[in-house]
Amino acid sequence: MSSLPPILAKPVDIAPIWLVERVARLIFDRVMKAHPDLFERLDIYRQTRFGFSPTDLPLHFTVLPAARSLTVSRGQPPLADARIEGPLALLLGLLEGRCDADALFFSRDLSVIGDMEAMLALRNALDDSAIDLPRELGALAGPLSPLVSRVARNIRTRALEGRDATWN
Amino acid sequence: MELICPAGTPAAFREALEAGADAIYCGFRDETNARNFPGLNFSREELRQSIALARGRRVQTFVALNTFMRAGDEALWYRAADDAVALGADALILADFGLMAYVAENYPQQRLHVSVQASASNPDAVRFLVETFGAKRVVLPRVLTVQDIARLTRQIDCEVEVFAFGGLCVMAEGRCSLSSYATGKSPNMNGVCSPASHVRYRQDAADLVSELGAYTINRFGPGEASGYPTLCKGRFEVGDVEAYAFEDPVSLDVIDQIDALRAAGVSALKIEGRQRGKAYVAEVVSSLKKALGATPSERAALVARLRAMSEGQRTTTGAYDKRWR
Numbered sequence A: 001m002s003s004l005p006p007i008l009a010k011p012v013d014i015a016p017i018w019l020v021e022r023v024a025r026l027i028f029d030r031v032m033k034a035h036p037d038l039f040e041r042l043d044i045y046r047q048t049r050f051g052f053s054p055t056d057l058p059l060h061f062t063v064l065p066a067a068r069s070l071t072v073s074r075g076q077p078p079l080a081d082a083r084i085e086g087p088l089a090l091l092l093g094l095l096e097g098r099c100d101a102d103a104l105f106f107s108r109d110l111s112v113i114g115d116m117e118a119m120l121a122l123r124n125a126l127d128d129s130a131i132d133l134p135r136e137l138g139a140l141a142g143p144l145s146p147l148v149s150r151v152a153r154n155i156r157t158r159a160l161e162g163r164d165a166t167w168n
Numbered sequence B: 001m002e003l004i005c006p007a008g009t010p011a012a013f014r015e016a017l018e019a020g021a022d023a024i025y026c027g028f029r030d031e032t033n034a035r036n037f038p039g040l041n042f043s044r045e046e047l048r049q050s051i052a053l054a055r056g057r058r059v060q061t062f063v064a065l066n067t068f069m070r071a072g073d074e075a076l077w078y079r080a081a082d083d084a085v086a087l088g089a090d091a092l093i094l095a096d097f098g099l100m101a102y103v104a105e106n107y108p109q110q111r112l113h114v115s116v117q118a119s120a121s122n123p124d125a126v127r128f129l130v131e132t133f134g135a136k137r138v139v140l141p142r143v144l145t146v147q148d149i150a151r152l153t154r155q156i157d158c159e160v161e162v163f164a165f166g167g168l169c170v171m172a173e174g175r176c177s178l179s180s181y182a183t184g185k186s187p188n189m190n191g192v193c194s195p196a197s198h199v200r201y202r203q204d205a206a207d208l209v210s211e212l213g214a215y216t217i218n219r220f221g222p223g224e225a226s227g228y229p230t231l232c233k234g235r236f237e238v239g240d241v242e243a244y245a246f247e248d249p250v251s252l253d254v255i256d257q258i259d260a261l262r263a264a265g266v267s268a269l270k271i272e273g274r275q276r277g278k279a280y281v282a283e284v285v286s287s288l289k290k291a292l293g294a295t296p297s298e299r300a301a302l303v304a305r306l307r308a309m310s311e312g313q314r315t316t317t318g319a320y321d322k323r324w325r
Helices: A004-014 A019-032 A038-045 A089-097 A101-107 A116-127 A133-139 A144-159 B010-019 B042-054 B074-089 B097-106 B124-134 B146-153 B178-184 B254-261 B278-292 B296-309
Strands: A050-054 A060-064 A067-071 A082-086 A111-114 B002-006 B021-026 B060-065 B091-094 B112-114 B137-139 B159-166 B199-204 B206-213 B217-221 B235-238 B241-244 B251-253 B268-271
Touching: A019 A038, A019 A067, A019 A133, A038 A116, A050 A089, A050 A116, A082 A089, A082 A116, A082 B010, A089 A101, A089 A116, A089 A144, A089 B060, A101 B060, A101 B278, A111 A116, A111 B199, A116 B199, A116 B241, A133 A144, B002 B159, B010 B021, B010 B042, B010 B278, B042 B060, B042 B074, B060 B074, B060 B278, B074 B091, B091 B097, B091 B146, B097 B112, B097 B124, B097 B241, B112 B124, B137 B268, B146 B159, B159 B254, B159 B278, B217 B235, B251 B296, B268 B278, B278 B296
Parallel strands: A050 A082, B002 B021, B002 B268, B021 B060, B060 B091, B091 B112, B112 B137, B137 B159, B159 B268
Antiparallel strands: A050 A060, A060 A067, A082 A111, B159 B251, B199 B206, B206 B217, B235 B241
Protein backbone atom coordinates (compact mmCIF):
# COMPACT_ATOMS: atom_id res chain seq x y z
CA MET A 1 0.00 0.00 0.00
CA SER A 2 0.73 3.67 0.27
CA SER A 3 1.85 4.50 -3.25
CA LEU A 4 -0.69 6.53 -5.13
CA PRO A 5 -2.65 4.40 -7.62
CA PRO A 6 -1.76 5.27 -11.27
CA ILE A 7 -5.36 6.30 -11.95
CA LEU A 8 -4.88 9.14 -9.45
CA ALA A 9 -1.18 9.81 -9.97
CA LYS A 10 -1.30 10.18 -13.75
CA PRO A 11 -3.71 13.16 -13.93
CA VAL A 12 -1.73 15.02 -11.26
CA ASP A 13 1.48 14.16 -13.08
CA ILE A 14 0.36 15.66 -16.37
CA ALA A 15 -1.70 18.55 -15.00
CA PRO A 16 -0.19 22.02 -15.41
CA ILE A 17 1.53 23.29 -12.28
CA TRP A 18 -0.72 26.35 -12.08
CA LEU A 19 -3.80 24.12 -11.85
CA VAL A 20 -2.36 21.84 -9.14
CA GLU A 21 -1.20 24.91 -7.26
CA ARG A 22 -4.61 26.59 -7.52
CA VAL A 23 -6.44 23.57 -6.10
CA ALA A 24 -3.82 23.10 -3.37
CA ARG A 25 -4.04 26.78 -2.42
CA LEU A 26 -7.83 26.67 -2.20
CA ILE A 27 -7.63 23.76 0.23
CA PHE A 28 -4.74 25.36 2.13
CA ASP A 29 -6.62 28.68 2.53
CA ARG A 30 -9.72 26.88 3.70
CA VAL A 31 -7.78 24.81 6.25
CA MET A 32 -5.97 27.87 7.60
CA LYS A 33 -9.25 29.77 7.99
CA ALA A 34 -11.05 26.85 9.60
CA HIS A 35 -8.24 26.04 12.03
CA PRO A 36 -6.81 29.22 13.58
CA ASP A 37 -5.66 27.07 16.52
CA LEU A 38 -3.14 25.48 14.14
CA PHE A 39 -1.48 28.86 13.69
CA GLU A 40 -1.45 29.54 17.40
CA ARG A 41 0.10 26.16 18.27
CA LEU A 42 2.79 26.62 15.60
CA ASP A 43 3.95 29.68 17.55
CA ILE A 44 7.34 30.93 16.28
CA TYR A 45 7.58 28.11 13.75
CA ARG A 46 4.97 29.77 11.54
CA GLN A 47 8.00 31.62 10.08
CA THR A 48 9.47 28.30 8.94
CA ARG A 49 9.47 27.28 5.29
CA PHE A 50 8.17 23.70 5.21
CA GLY A 51 8.72 21.39 2.27
CA PHE A 52 6.55 18.38 1.47
CA SER A 53 7.78 15.99 -1.18
CA PRO A 54 5.54 13.05 -2.05
CA THR A 55 7.73 10.18 -3.19
CA ASP A 56 5.04 8.89 -5.56
CA LEU A 57 4.47 12.20 -7.37
CA PRO A 58 6.98 14.40 -9.23
CA LEU A 59 5.84 17.42 -7.22
CA HIS A 60 7.04 19.43 -4.26
CA PHE A 61 4.81 21.56 -2.03
CA THR A 62 6.38 24.45 -0.11
CA VAL A 63 4.45 26.18 2.65
CA LEU A 64 5.28 29.31 4.61
CA PRO A 65 2.51 29.57 7.22
CA ALA A 66 3.29 33.16 8.30
CA ALA A 67 2.79 34.39 4.75
CA ARG A 68 -0.08 31.97 4.19
CA SER A 69 1.69 30.95 1.01
CA LEU A 70 1.82 27.63 -0.78
CA THR A 71 3.77 26.92 -3.94
CA VAL A 72 4.02 23.79 -6.06
CA SER A 73 7.02 22.87 -8.18
CA ARG A 74 8.53 20.04 -10.19
CA GLY A 75 12.15 18.97 -10.53
CA GLN A 76 14.65 19.41 -7.71
CA PRO A 77 13.15 20.13 -4.27
CA PRO A 78 13.14 23.88 -3.61
CA LEU A 79 14.89 25.30 -0.54
CA ALA A 80 13.08 24.67 2.73
CA ASP A 81 13.99 24.95 6.42
CA ALA A 82 12.45 21.54 7.08
CA ARG A 83 11.35 18.90 4.62
CA ILE A 84 9.38 15.71 4.91
CA GLU A 85 9.28 13.01 2.25
CA GLY A 86 7.00 10.00 1.93
CA PRO A 87 4.07 8.58 -0.04
CA LEU A 88 1.32 11.16 -0.60
CA ALA A 89 -1.33 9.11 1.21
CA LEU A 90 0.80 9.00 4.35
CA LEU A 91 1.62 12.71 4.15
CA LEU A 92 -2.10 13.45 3.94
CA GLY A 93 -2.75 10.95 6.74
CA LEU A 94 -0.33 12.91 8.88
CA LEU A 95 -1.99 16.17 7.91
CA GLU A 96 -5.23 14.80 9.33
CA GLY A 97 -3.57 13.14 12.33
CA ARG A 98 -4.73 9.74 11.13
CA CYS A 99 -1.26 8.22 11.19
CA ASP A 100 1.31 8.31 13.94
CA ALA A 101 4.35 10.17 12.65
CA ASP A 102 6.79 8.42 14.98
CA ALA A 103 5.58 4.98 13.88
CA LEU A 104 5.96 5.93 10.20
CA PHE A 105 9.41 7.26 10.96
CA PHE A 106 10.43 4.07 12.79
CA SER A 107 9.26 2.02 9.79
CA ARG A 108 11.23 4.32 7.43
CA ASP A 109 8.08 5.18 5.46
CA LEU A 110 8.84 8.84 6.14
CA SER A 111 12.06 10.78 6.18
CA VAL A 112 12.63 14.22 7.64
CA ILE A 113 15.53 16.61 7.11
CA GLY A 114 16.29 20.13 8.30
CA ASP A 115 14.86 21.92 11.32
CA MET A 116 13.47 19.07 13.43
CA GLU A 117 12.09 21.41 16.08
CA ALA A 118 9.94 23.20 13.51
CA MET A 119 8.79 19.92 11.99
CA LEU A 120 7.85 18.62 15.43
CA ALA A 121 5.84 21.77 16.14
CA LEU A 122 4.02 21.36 12.82
CA ARG A 123 3.31 17.69 13.49
CA ASN A 124 1.88 18.48 16.91
CA ALA A 125 -0.14 21.46 15.67
CA LEU A 126 -1.65 19.41 12.84
CA ASP A 127 -2.37 16.52 15.17
CA ASP A 128 -4.50 18.75 17.37
CA SER A 129 -6.37 20.41 14.53
CA ALA A 130 -8.86 17.73 13.46
CA ILE A 131 -8.48 18.53 9.77
CA ASP A 132 -10.82 16.50 7.56
CA LEU A 133 -9.63 16.79 3.95
CA PRO A 134 -12.69 15.16 2.32
CA ARG A 135 -14.90 17.68 4.13
CA GLU A 136 -12.66 20.56 3.03
CA LEU A 137 -12.64 19.28 -0.55
CA GLY A 138 -16.40 18.86 -0.48
CA ALA A 139 -16.86 22.41 0.71
CA LEU A 140 -15.09 23.62 -2.42
CA ALA A 141 -17.34 21.62 -4.73
CA GLY A 142 -20.55 23.60 -4.34
CA PRO A 143 -23.61 21.49 -5.19
CA LEU A 144 -21.40 18.44 -5.72
CA SER A 145 -20.18 18.65 -2.13
CA PRO A 146 -21.72 15.39 -0.80
CA LEU A 147 -20.48 13.42 -3.81
CA VAL A 148 -16.94 14.83 -3.69
CA SER A 149 -16.69 14.27 0.06
CA ARG A 150 -17.90 10.69 -0.27
CA VAL A 151 -15.50 9.86 -3.10
CA ALA A 152 -12.62 11.47 -1.22
CA ARG A 153 -13.45 9.46 1.91
CA ASN A 154 -13.49 6.24 -0.09
CA ILE A 155 -10.11 7.04 -1.61
CA ARG A 156 -8.73 7.88 1.82
CA THR A 157 -9.98 4.64 3.32
CA ARG A 158 -8.34 2.59 0.58
CA ALA A 159 -5.12 4.58 0.58
CA LEU A 160 -4.63 4.28 4.33
CA GLU A 161 -5.86 0.72 4.67
CA GLY A 162 -3.97 -0.92 7.49
CA ARG A 163 -2.03 2.24 8.28
CA ASP A 164 -4.46 4.51 10.12
CA ALA A 165 -5.39 3.95 13.72
CA THR A 166 -8.68 2.80 15.12
CA TRP A 167 -10.54 6.07 14.81
CA ASN A 168 -13.00 7.20 17.43
CA MET B 1 -6.59 -1.93 37.55
CA GLU B 2 -6.95 1.60 36.23
CA LEU B 3 -5.64 2.51 32.80
CA ILE B 4 -3.68 5.79 32.88
CA CYS B 5 -3.36 7.31 29.42
CA PRO B 6 -1.21 10.03 27.85
CA ALA B 7 -2.39 13.19 26.12
CA GLY B 8 -0.09 15.76 24.54
CA THR B 9 -2.89 17.79 23.00
CA PRO B 10 -6.63 18.30 23.59
CA ALA B 11 -7.30 16.15 20.51
CA ALA B 12 -5.28 13.28 21.99
CA PHE B 13 -7.11 13.82 25.28
CA ARG B 14 -10.46 13.32 23.52
CA GLU B 15 -9.14 10.19 21.83
CA ALA B 16 -8.03 8.76 25.18
CA LEU B 17 -11.49 9.49 26.59
CA GLU B 18 -13.25 7.75 23.72
CA ALA B 19 -10.87 4.80 23.84
CA GLY B 20 -11.69 4.00 27.47
CA ALA B 21 -9.11 5.71 29.69
CA ASP B 22 -9.77 5.67 33.43
CA ALA B 23 -7.48 8.64 33.89
CA ILE B 24 -5.56 10.89 31.50
CA TYR B 25 -2.31 12.63 32.30
CA CYS B 26 -1.10 15.79 30.62
CA GLY B 27 0.97 18.90 31.27
CA PHE B 28 1.39 22.60 30.65
CA ARG B 29 3.32 24.16 27.78
CA ASP B 30 6.48 24.93 29.71
CA GLU B 31 9.42 23.48 31.60
CA THR B 32 7.22 22.18 34.42
CA ASN B 33 6.51 19.00 32.52
CA ALA B 34 8.91 16.40 31.20
CA ARG B 35 7.44 16.46 27.70
CA ASN B 36 8.16 20.08 26.90
CA PHE B 37 8.25 19.75 23.12
CA PRO B 38 7.28 22.41 20.56
CA GLY B 39 3.61 22.47 19.63
CA LEU B 40 2.73 20.08 22.43
CA ASN B 41 0.82 20.40 25.72
CA PHE B 42 -2.02 22.39 27.21
CA SER B 43 -2.80 26.03 27.84
CA ARG B 44 -4.68 26.76 31.08
CA GLU B 45 -7.92 27.16 29.16
CA GLU B 46 -7.41 23.90 27.25
CA LEU B 47 -6.80 22.09 30.51
CA ARG B 48 -9.94 23.60 32.06
CA GLN B 49 -12.05 22.42 29.12
CA SER B 50 -10.44 18.98 29.09
CA ILE B 51 -10.97 18.43 32.81
CA ALA B 52 -14.64 19.38 32.43
CA LEU B 53 -15.00 16.99 29.50
CA ALA B 54 -13.37 14.16 31.43
CA ARG B 55 -15.38 14.79 34.57
CA GLY B 56 -18.59 14.47 32.56
CA ARG B 57 -17.43 10.95 31.64
CA ARG B 58 -16.24 10.12 35.18
CA VAL B 59 -12.65 10.06 33.97
CA GLN B 60 -9.88 11.61 36.05
CA THR B 61 -7.27 14.10 34.90
CA PHE B 62 -3.75 14.03 36.31
CA VAL B 63 -1.42 16.98 35.71
CA ALA B 64 2.28 16.16 35.40
CA LEU B 65 4.55 18.80 36.95
CA ASN B 66 7.37 16.32 36.87
CA THR B 67 10.56 18.28 36.28
CA PHE B 68 12.88 19.61 38.96
CA MET B 69 12.57 23.25 39.99
CA ARG B 70 15.43 25.48 38.88
CA ALA B 71 16.91 27.49 41.75
CA GLY B 72 15.66 31.06 41.54
CA ASP B 73 12.81 30.18 39.18
CA GLU B 74 10.63 28.20 41.59
CA ALA B 75 7.71 30.55 40.94
CA LEU B 76 7.09 28.92 37.55
CA TRP B 77 6.49 25.54 39.23
CA TYR B 78 4.51 27.00 42.15
CA ARG B 79 2.24 28.87 39.74
CA ALA B 80 1.71 25.72 37.67
CA ALA B 81 0.72 23.83 40.84
CA ASP B 82 -1.62 26.66 41.91
CA ASP B 83 -3.28 26.67 38.49
CA ALA B 84 -3.59 22.89 38.22
CA VAL B 85 -5.28 22.77 41.63
CA ALA B 86 -7.58 25.69 40.76
CA LEU B 87 -8.54 24.05 37.44
CA GLY B 88 -9.60 20.90 39.27
CA ALA B 89 -6.86 18.38 38.54
CA ASP B 90 -7.68 15.08 40.23
CA ALA B 91 -4.02 14.51 41.01
CA LEU B 92 -0.67 16.23 40.55
CA ILE B 93 2.23 14.05 39.43
CA LEU B 94 5.34 15.49 41.08
CA ALA B 95 9.04 14.65 41.16
CA ASP B 96 10.65 17.54 43.08
CA PHE B 97 10.57 17.28 46.89
CA GLY B 98 10.36 21.07 47.18
CA LEU B 99 7.28 21.16 44.97
CA MET B 100 5.76 18.24 46.88
CA ALA B 101 6.27 20.21 50.09
CA TYR B 102 4.67 23.30 48.53
CA VAL B 103 1.60 21.36 47.43
CA ALA B 104 1.30 19.43 50.71
CA GLU B 105 1.47 22.64 52.73
CA ASN B 106 -0.76 24.82 50.59
CA TYR B 107 -3.23 22.24 49.29
CA PRO B 108 -3.40 19.43 51.83
CA GLN B 109 -6.55 18.04 50.21
CA GLN B 110 -4.95 17.80 46.78
CA ARG B 111 -4.14 14.26 45.72
CA LEU B 112 -0.41 13.90 45.12
CA HIS B 113 1.22 11.20 43.00
CA VAL B 114 4.97 10.57 42.97
CA SER B 115 6.32 10.77 39.42
CA VAL B 116 8.55 8.08 37.97
CA GLN B 117 11.09 10.90 37.73
CA ALA B 118 11.38 10.89 41.55
CA SER B 119 12.87 7.41 41.19
CA ALA B 120 11.33 6.06 44.41
CA SER B 121 12.01 2.35 44.16
CA ASN B 122 12.29 0.99 47.69
CA PRO B 123 10.01 0.88 50.76
CA ASP B 124 11.98 3.48 52.73
CA ALA B 125 11.84 6.04 49.92
CA VAL B 126 8.12 5.52 49.32
CA ARG B 127 7.28 5.59 53.03
CA PHE B 128 9.17 8.87 53.38
CA LEU B 129 7.12 10.44 50.58
CA VAL B 130 3.85 9.13 52.01
CA GLU B 131 4.59 10.26 55.56
CA THR B 132 6.16 13.60 54.65
CA PHE B 133 4.01 14.81 51.77
CA GLY B 134 0.92 12.61 51.99
CA ALA B 135 1.59 10.96 48.64
CA LYS B 136 -1.29 8.69 47.65
CA ARG B 137 0.35 6.90 44.75
CA VAL B 138 3.83 6.17 43.50
CA VAL B 139 4.72 5.60 39.85
CA LEU B 140 7.53 3.08 40.00
CA PRO B 141 10.69 3.44 37.93
CA ARG B 142 11.15 0.75 35.32
CA VAL B 143 13.94 -0.98 37.22
CA LEU B 144 11.97 -3.56 39.21
CA THR B 145 10.94 -7.11 38.44
CA VAL B 146 7.35 -8.18 39.04
CA GLN B 147 8.60 -10.00 42.14
CA ASP B 148 10.30 -6.81 43.37
CA ILE B 149 7.04 -4.92 42.86
CA ALA B 150 5.08 -7.54 44.83
CA ARG B 151 7.56 -7.30 47.72
CA LEU B 152 7.37 -3.49 47.65
CA THR B 153 3.58 -3.18 47.61
CA ARG B 154 3.33 -5.37 50.72
CA GLN B 155 5.51 -2.93 52.63
CA ILE B 156 3.98 0.44 51.75
CA ASP B 157 0.71 2.20 52.48
CA CYS B 158 0.34 3.74 49.04
CA GLU B 159 -1.13 2.89 45.64
CA VAL B 160 1.32 1.65 43.01
CA GLU B 161 1.25 2.58 39.32
CA VAL B 162 3.59 0.98 36.79
CA PHE B 163 4.36 1.55 33.12
CA ALA B 164 2.83 -1.09 30.88
CA PHE B 165 3.50 0.15 27.36
CA GLY B 166 5.55 2.74 25.47
CA GLY B 167 8.96 4.35 25.35
CA LEU B 168 11.61 3.02 27.61
CA CYS B 169 14.40 4.96 29.31
CA VAL B 170 17.71 3.80 30.69
CA MET B 171 17.37 2.66 34.26
CA ALA B 172 18.11 6.00 35.86
CA GLU B 173 14.87 7.90 35.64
CA GLY B 174 15.11 11.39 37.08
CA ARG B 175 18.86 11.02 37.30
CA CYS B 176 19.84 10.65 33.66
CA SER B 177 22.14 13.40 32.35
CA LEU B 178 22.98 11.92 28.95
CA SER B 179 20.86 14.46 27.08
CA SER B 180 22.31 17.29 29.14
CA TYR B 181 25.82 16.11 28.35
CA ALA B 182 25.17 16.25 24.61
CA THR B 183 22.88 19.28 24.35
CA GLY B 184 22.84 21.20 27.63
CA LYS B 185 19.17 20.31 28.10
CA SER B 186 17.64 17.40 29.96
CA PRO B 187 14.20 16.00 30.75
CA ASN B 188 14.85 16.58 34.44
CA MET B 189 15.48 20.32 34.25
CA ASN B 190 14.04 21.46 30.91
CA GLY B 191 11.47 18.81 30.13
CA VAL B 192 13.21 17.68 26.95
CA CYS B 193 15.30 14.62 26.33
CA SER B 194 17.36 15.01 23.15
CA PRO B 195 15.66 18.29 22.17
CA ALA B 196 14.61 18.49 18.54
CA SER B 197 16.63 21.68 18.15
CA HIS B 198 19.78 19.55 18.43
CA VAL B 199 18.63 16.64 16.27
CA ARG B 200 19.61 16.22 12.65
CA TYR B 201 18.94 13.41 10.19
CA ARG B 202 20.85 13.00 6.97
CA GLN B 203 21.05 10.46 4.20
CA ASP B 204 24.49 8.99 3.61
CA ALA B 205 24.15 6.94 0.45
CA ALA B 206 21.44 4.40 1.37
CA ASP B 207 21.90 4.86 5.12
CA LEU B 208 19.97 7.13 7.44
CA VAL B 209 22.28 8.83 9.93
CA SER B 210 20.94 10.41 13.11
CA GLU B 211 22.89 13.05 15.01
CA LEU B 212 22.38 14.72 18.36
CA GLY B 213 24.45 17.86 18.88
CA ALA B 214 28.01 16.95 17.95
CA TYR B 215 27.42 13.21 18.27
CA THR B 216 26.48 10.64 15.69
CA ILE B 217 23.88 8.47 17.38
CA ASN B 218 23.14 5.82 14.82
CA ARG B 219 23.33 4.70 11.24
CA PHE B 220 20.40 2.71 9.93
CA GLY B 221 20.83 0.56 6.87
CA PRO B 222 18.23 0.41 4.08
CA GLY B 223 14.91 -0.83 5.44
CA GLU B 224 16.20 -1.14 8.99
CA ALA B 225 13.66 0.11 11.55
CA SER B 226 14.84 3.32 13.19
CA GLY B 227 14.59 4.71 16.71
CA TYR B 228 14.75 7.95 18.63
CA PRO B 229 17.98 9.96 18.41
CA THR B 230 18.84 9.65 22.09
CA LEU B 231 22.30 8.84 23.39
CA CYS B 232 20.92 5.90 25.38
CA LYS B 233 19.65 4.32 22.15
CA GLY B 234 22.85 5.01 20.22
CA ARG B 235 24.92 2.41 18.42
CA PHE B 236 28.58 2.91 19.29
CA GLU B 237 31.94 1.28 18.88
CA VAL B 238 33.05 -0.05 22.23
CA GLY B 239 36.39 -1.74 21.94
CA ASP B 240 36.15 -3.84 18.83
CA VAL B 241 32.40 -4.21 19.00
CA GLU B 242 29.80 -2.00 17.36
CA ALA B 243 26.57 -2.33 19.31
CA TYR B 244 23.90 -0.65 21.36
CA ALA B 245 26.04 0.25 24.37
CA PHE B 246 23.18 1.22 26.72
CA GLU B 247 19.96 -0.24 25.35
CA ASP B 248 18.37 -1.25 22.09
CA PRO B 249 15.77 0.95 20.39
CA VAL B 250 12.70 -0.91 21.64
CA SER B 251 9.50 -0.06 23.49
CA LEU B 252 8.14 -1.53 26.69
CA ASP B 253 5.23 -3.98 26.51
CA VAL B 254 4.23 -5.99 29.58
CA ILE B 255 0.67 -6.74 28.61
CA ASP B 256 1.33 -10.45 29.00
CA GLN B 257 2.16 -9.76 32.66
CA ILE B 258 -1.14 -8.04 33.52
CA ASP B 259 -2.33 -10.83 35.80
CA ALA B 260 1.01 -11.02 37.60
CA LEU B 261 1.04 -7.25 38.10
CA ARG B 262 -2.51 -7.33 39.44
CA ALA B 263 -1.53 -10.10 41.84
CA ALA B 264 1.50 -8.05 42.86
CA GLY B 265 -0.84 -5.33 44.13
CA VAL B 266 -0.49 -2.83 41.27
CA SER B 267 -3.39 -0.34 41.19
CA ALA B 268 -2.83 1.26 37.81
CA LEU B 269 -1.16 0.65 34.46
CA LYS B 270 0.38 3.60 32.70
CA ILE B 271 0.83 4.11 28.98
CA GLU B 272 3.81 6.23 27.97
CA GLY B 273 3.54 8.63 25.04
CA ARG B 274 2.45 12.21 25.58
CA GLN B 275 4.77 13.16 22.73
CA ARG B 276 3.00 10.79 20.35
CA GLY B 277 0.07 11.64 18.07
CA LYS B 278 -3.60 11.02 18.68
CA ALA B 279 -3.51 8.00 16.34
CA TYR B 280 -1.07 6.33 18.74
CA VAL B 281 -3.23 7.24 21.72
CA ALA B 282 -6.40 5.89 20.11
CA GLU B 283 -4.75 2.65 19.05
CA VAL B 284 -2.80 1.89 22.20
CA VAL B 285 -5.48 2.89 24.71
CA SER B 286 -8.24 0.94 22.98
CA SER B 287 -6.00 -2.13 22.62
CA LEU B 288 -4.94 -2.09 26.26
CA LYS B 289 -8.50 -1.47 27.44
CA LYS B 290 -9.59 -4.61 25.60
CA ALA B 291 -6.55 -6.49 26.88
CA LEU B 292 -7.47 -5.74 30.48
CA GLY B 293 -10.76 -7.57 30.01
CA ALA B 294 -9.40 -10.35 27.83
CA THR B 295 -8.11 -13.79 28.63
CA PRO B 296 -4.32 -14.29 28.52
CA SER B 297 -4.57 -16.17 25.23
CA GLU B 298 -6.57 -13.35 23.62
CA ARG B 299 -4.15 -10.65 24.73
CA ALA B 300 -1.29 -11.57 22.40
CA ALA B 301 -3.40 -10.99 19.31
CA LEU B 302 -4.83 -7.75 20.69
CA VAL B 303 -1.48 -6.13 21.22
CA ALA B 304 0.41 -7.68 18.28
CA ARG B 305 -0.28 -4.73 16.00
CA LEU B 306 1.00 -2.33 18.62
CA ARG B 307 4.49 -3.51 17.74
CA ALA B 308 4.27 -1.40 14.57
CA MET B 309 3.79 1.63 16.83
CA SER B 310 6.92 0.83 18.79
CA GLU B 311 10.41 2.24 18.59
CA GLY B 312 12.51 0.01 16.37
CA GLN B 313 9.23 -1.87 15.77
CA ARG B 314 10.20 -4.16 18.63
CA THR B 315 9.05 -4.51 22.22
CA THR B 316 10.55 -5.82 25.42
CA THR B 317 9.41 -6.68 28.92
CA GLY B 318 12.44 -4.73 30.15
CA ALA B 319 13.26 -5.11 33.82
CA TYR B 320 9.92 -6.70 34.68
CA ASP B 321 11.33 -10.13 34.00
CA LYS B 322 14.98 -9.12 33.75
CA ARG B 323 16.45 -11.31 31.07
CA TRP B 324 18.76 -8.85 29.39
CA ARG B 325 22.47 -9.41 28.96
